[in-house]
Amino acid sequence: MTDTISARLDEHLRAPDLFGSASGRIVTLAFMVILLCVPLAAHFLGIRLQLVSLDFITRILCLAIAAVSLNLILGFGGMISFGHAAYIGIGAYCVGIPAYHGYESGWLHFPLAIAASALFALVTGAISLRTKGVYFIMITMAFAQMGYYFFLSLDEYGGDDGLTIYSRSVLDIINIENKMVLFLLTYTCLVASIYAVYRIVNSRFGMVVRGCQSNETRMKALGYNTYAYKLTAYVIAGGMCGLAGALLGNFTTFISPDMMGWSRSGELMFMVILGGTGSLFGPVFGAVTFVFIEEVLSSFTTYWALPFGVLLVLSVLFIKGGLNGLIQRGWNRD
Amino acid sequence: MLDIQGLKKSFGGVVATDSVTLGVDAGELHAIIGPNGAGKTTLIAQLSGDLRPDAGHVVFNGRDITTVPTHRRSHFGLARSFQITSVFMGLSVIDNVALAVQAHDGHSFRFWQPATTQARLRKPALEVLEKVGLASRAGTIASAMSHGERRQLEIAMALATDPTFLLLDEPMAGMGAEESAAMVSILRSLKGEKTILLVEHDMDAVFALADRISVLVYGRIIATGKPEDIRKNADVRSAYLGEA
Numbered sequence: 001m002t003d004t005i006s007a008r009l010d011e012h013l014r015a016p017d018l019f020g021s022a023s024g025r026i027v028t029l030a031f032m033v034i035l036l037c038v039p040l041a042a043h044f045l046g047i048r049l050q051l052v053s054l055d056f057i058t059r060i061l062c063l064a065i066a067a068v069s070l071n072l073i074l075g076f077g078g079m080i081s082f083g084h085a086a087y088i089g090i091g092a093y094c095v096g097i098p099a100y101h102g103y104e105s106g107w108l109h110f111p112l113a114i115a116a117s118a119l120f121a122l123v124t125g126a127i128s129l130r131t132k133g134v135y136f137i138m139i140t141m142a143f144a145q146m147g148y149y150f151f152l153s154l155d156e157y158g159g160d161d162g163l164t165i166y167s168r169s170v171l172d173i174i175n176i177e178n179k180m181v182l183f184l185l186t187y188t189c190l191v192a193s194i195y196a197v198y199r200i201v202n203s204r205f206g207m208v209v210r211g212c213q214s215n216e217t218r219m220k221a222l223g224y225n226t227y228a229y230k231l232t233a234y235v236i237a238g239g240m241c242g243l244a245g246a247l248l249g250n251f252t253t254f255i256s257p258d259m260m261g262w263s264r265s266g267e268l269m270f271m272v273i274l275g276g277t278g279s280l281f282g283p284v285f286g287a288v289t290f291v292f293i294e295e296v297l298s299s300f301t302t303y304w305a306l307p308f309g310v311l312l313v314l315s316v317l318f319i320k321g322g323l324n325g326l327i328q329r330g331w332n333r334d
Numbered sequence: 335m336l337d338i339q340g341l342k343k344s345f346g347g348v349v350a351t352d353s354v355t356l357g358v359d360a361g362e363l364h365a366i367i368g369p370n371g372a373g374k375t376t377l378i379a380q381l382s383g384d385l386r387p388d389a390g391h392v393v394f395n396g397r398d399i400t401t402v403p404t405h406r407r408s409h410f411g412l413a414r415s416f417q418i419t420s421v422f423m424g425l426s427v428i429d430n431v432a433l434a435v436q437a438h439d440g441h442s443f444r445f446w447q448p449a450t451t452q453a454r455l456r457k458p459a460l461e462v463l464e465k466v467g468l469a470s471r472a473g474t475i476a477s478a479m480s481h482g483e484r485r486q487l488e489i490a491m492a493l494a495t496d497p498t499f500l501l502l503d504e505p506m507a508g509m510g511a512e513e514s515a516a517m518v519s520i521l522r523s524l525k526g527e528k529t530i531l532l533v534e535h536d537m538d539a540v541f542a543l544a545d546r547i548s549v550l551v552y553g554r555i556i557a558t559g560k561p562e563d564i565r566k567n568a569d570v571r572s573a574y575l576g577e578a
Binding site: 004005006008009011012013014015016199200202203204205206207208210211214215217218219220221222223224225226229232 | 382404405409413424429432444445449451453469473495
């Protein structure tokens with residue numbers, strides 16, 4: 001009996017693949033390479049097409065980091081947060097406000113953005129996670145709106161007019177005033193975030209969080225203090241999104257409370273769902289597709305939101321598992 | 335080992351648990367039977383911590399656990415299975431059981447090393463699966479299993495927390511004759527090793543397995559005794575077994 005167990009044990013000691021299926025590996029890797037190389041090539045060749053410009057892609061990458069962080073709690077933890085854009089705003093203001101006062105060091109901005117966002121997540125999560133279902137959705141949105149109105153009321157920092165950042169964060173080793181450097185930094189942060197989520201969701205902690213999504217009652221019966229684990233995941237996601245906010249603030253060099261309005265949170269949710277909840281690269285596919293379609297449609301018509309909405313509804317109805325599901329299935333239709 | 339003292343619970347005007355007093359001795363298999371709506375599930379929920387009683391006490395190994403939250407009770411050695419199958423549908427069978435093992439292997443604030451490659455979680459999980467006859471199905475996703483297999487998985491997960499006391503809520507619910515027989519033999523193999531409180535509808539199984547039986551009717555225990563005494567008890571026959 002022991003022999004059969006040790007023989008069987010080996011086949012059950014495998015770590016999940018970062019890319020999923022074989023077709024998933026090819027498409028995902030190709031996609032990530034294109035995302036890196038095309039804007040660089042366009043930059044060096046002097047191609048002036050908005051859709052492949054460094055600026056445009058950098059903005060997408062920032063949103064992709066935010067979507068990846070949201071996916072950690074929404075896709076793997078089943079926590080449907082409708083207030084995730086709050087951390088983008090907090091992260092951005094953690095760059096803007098110190099810069100306004102003359103503190104321009106990135107070694108201050110980025111840790112501050114992560115810490116402040118994580119703290120906001122800790123406080124609001126501690127309360128929100130006591131609720132379930134639609135109440136959780138509403139309360140996370142309410143907290144985010146509180147953040148929105150907080151920054152709106154700060155006249156010193158521009159209020160609803162926003163705040164211009166005259167100098168990007170100063171990092172001694174790299175100069176992110178150069179937009180290619182900022183692009184590369186953002187791309188690195190995105191890859192690091194995806195890898196971090198990959199490690200986290202497959203760790204002991206991640207298994208607990210996924211168990212809570214699947215069946216929280218059972219998790220409690222097994223002996224897990226589910227609240228503590230969910231709150232920790234919520235804080236990690238908040239901190240990660242704070243980083244996205246700091247990068248976005250540096251990129252736009254102009255920040256306003258609009259960055260954290262509830263419609264922004266909705267867009268992030270949509271990117272995750274469009275790309276495929278609970279998949280590692282899904283949020284990236286979702287963010288890229290979302291912003292691309294938005295950009296293309298809005299160049300044709302001022303009423304772009306209408307066809308956009310229809311497209312989004314159709315994609316949710318007909319693409320099972322989001323774009324990532326499509327990619328993972330590859331050519332094997334079933 | 336488990337002492338239930340004057341437990342009361344009502345929902346609005348309905349008294350679901352009415353002064354239940356019951357003792358389960360270490361090592362015995364104690365069954366609770368009762369017609370539908372007798373309050374069996376409500377009683378289980380209070381023992382597991384999902385519901386807080388209005389009055390009375392639950393004492394486990396000399397410790398009053400009446401107000402202890404569910405997840406802490408598990409660490410005292412109390413495990414439960416659910417009447418309605420409650421497994422992690424999207425995870426594989428071995429992942430399900432490994433999560434149960436992990437719950438009792440220190441804290442889970444470990445964020446980096448993959449859990450699925452850790453033999454100290456997977457090996458005990460496989461051993462438990464072997465015990466309930468599911469080892470060959472370890473790689474199957476739980477949602478792809480038959481109802482009977484999921485009931486076995488349900489027991490495996492309770493066992494994997496290495497409990498001293500098992501609270502089993504209708505383990506045979508919805509099973510065919512063959513599956514029930516398999517479950518009876520699993521439970522028989524656990525007898526003596528674990529203390530078991532078994533709530534079950536399947537009379538054949540209960541009379542075959544139980545050391546003692548308590549009969550719950552309208553939230554009250556109307557009789558407790560050995561299977562043969564219960565079979566003879568006139569109150570039980572009229573209240574529950576009918577004319578049979």
